[in-house]
Amino acid sequence: MGALRRAAVVLAAAVAASAHAATAVPTTTELPAFPGDARMTAALFAFESGFDQLPLRGDVRPITLAQLEDQLRRPDVQASIGKGTIAVLYPNVDMPFRAAFISMIQGIEERTRLPVRSYPVDTRVDSAELNSTLKQNGTKVVIALGRQGLSATAGLDREISVLVGGVLLLSDAENVAGISLTPDPALLFARLHSLLPDLKRVIVVYNPKNSEWLIKLAREAARSQGLELAAYVAGDMARAAQLYPTLIAAADARRDAVWLPHDSTTVEESTILPLVLRETWNSGVPLFSSNVLHVKKGALFAMVPNNVEMGRTLASSAISLMSEPRKRGGNGLSPSRTLQTAINLRTASHVGLQIGYQQQRSFDFVFPQP
Structure with a gap:
């Protein structure tokens, strides 16, 4: 059995920083880096958003099938093969x-007492060889992390069940089961209501190709919080750029808030995001996000998955x-419900919120730091 192809996807350059908003938004600068797990997930948001298209580097090797076969010889693995095992594929x-x-793998290992083996895979993995190795290993379930991990499952036999985690956006059409990096709208709206109880409406601009499944959940979540979800469709960036200034200008800063979901069309980082930051800052309309990166740039708050808990x-x-056992897939994608919260105190003050020390302790990450 040959070795997996040696090329590995690595990053030859740091992810470029998102463009700053206009100078009218002072909260977009001078904020420190995210600590710990939030920094990891912030990087993962960028990776899963498509900022991973960088040159290959030849000096990093993926795991080889010979190494996997060595694992099979371990006594604990041999004893478990008849019972079935769990495998984790990650980029x-x-x-x-x-x-x-x-961090996700750490959570997986902490929760299960079954043998769990983790396989780093590159973009050019030999699916047939991987499938053969997993079957020989007695794999019954694969947990695929990230888009790259999910792509590696394409050639697996149907009797191997697949769960996906650590992915950013998945549409209904992809028909997979697992957990998205996208925070549950119900938890976002609950936090919004606790901060601004007089709010009545949440404004969101979205592309149905990216976010229809999420907006369905958001409508139900808004109703349960006594909120109106005012959702507007934008099929391209040009339409989003037209909608935001009009919607924000007509909004009531005391009763309305703008939500930025994970949507690469309507929350494009270099043009659309600075526009929304500027317009909401100037009008005083609260802005909150599903992307923790946006808190550093001026969003009031955002929620980020706890990676260990997701695992x-x-x-x-x-x-x-x-x-x-059941068939792979089944339209079982869920938003993340094990979340941490980041808040921007400068933006809070700008919209009339005074967050005292005790209330600050209810947030996992506070910016700017003292």
């Missing part, structure tokens, strides 16, 4: 992107699949 990428996946949740689902 073979450099730091800081790898760190987020490692634990995926592990629980994998254990259930071990006992009750």
Whole structure:
């Protein structure tokens, strides 16, 4: 059996910083880097958003099938093969992107008592060889992390169940089961309501190709919070750029807020985001986001997945699949519900919120730091 192709996707350059908003938005500068797990996930957002199209580097090697076969010879692995095992496929990428996946794997290993083996895969993995190795290893469930991990499952036999985690955007059409990096709108809206209880309406601009599944959840979440979700469709960036200034100018800063979902069309980082930051800052309309990176740039707050907890949740689902196997897929994508919250105190003050020390302690990350 030959080795997996040696080329590995690595990052030869740092992810370019998003463009600053206009100088009228002072909150877009002078904020420190995210600490710990939030920094890992912030990097992962950038990776999953498509900022990973960088040159290959030949001096980093993915795991080879010979190395996987060595694992099979371990006594604990041999004893477990008859019962079935769980495998984790994750992108073979450099730091800081790898760190987020490692945290998810930590959670998976903590939750399950079954043998779990993790395989870094590159974009040109030999699917047939991988499938053969996993079958020989007695794999019953694969947890695929990130787009790259998910892509590697394309050639797996149907009897191997697949769960996906650590992905940013998935449409209904992709028909997979697992957990998105996208925060649950219900938790976002609950936090919004706790901060600004007089708000009545949430304004969002979205592309149905990217976010229809999420907007369906958001409509239900808004109703449960006594909010109106005013959702506007923009099929391209030009339409989004037209909608935002009009919608924000007509908004009531005391009763309306703008939500930025994970949507590469309507929340494009270099043009659309600075526009929205500028317009909401100048009008005083609260802006909150599904992307923790936006808090550094001026959003009031955002929520970010706890990577270790996401791994634990995926592990629980994998254990259930071990006992009750089902077909891969099934439209079971869920938003992330194990979340941490970041807040921008400068923006809070700008919209009339005074966040005292005790209330600050209810947030996981506070910016700017003292």
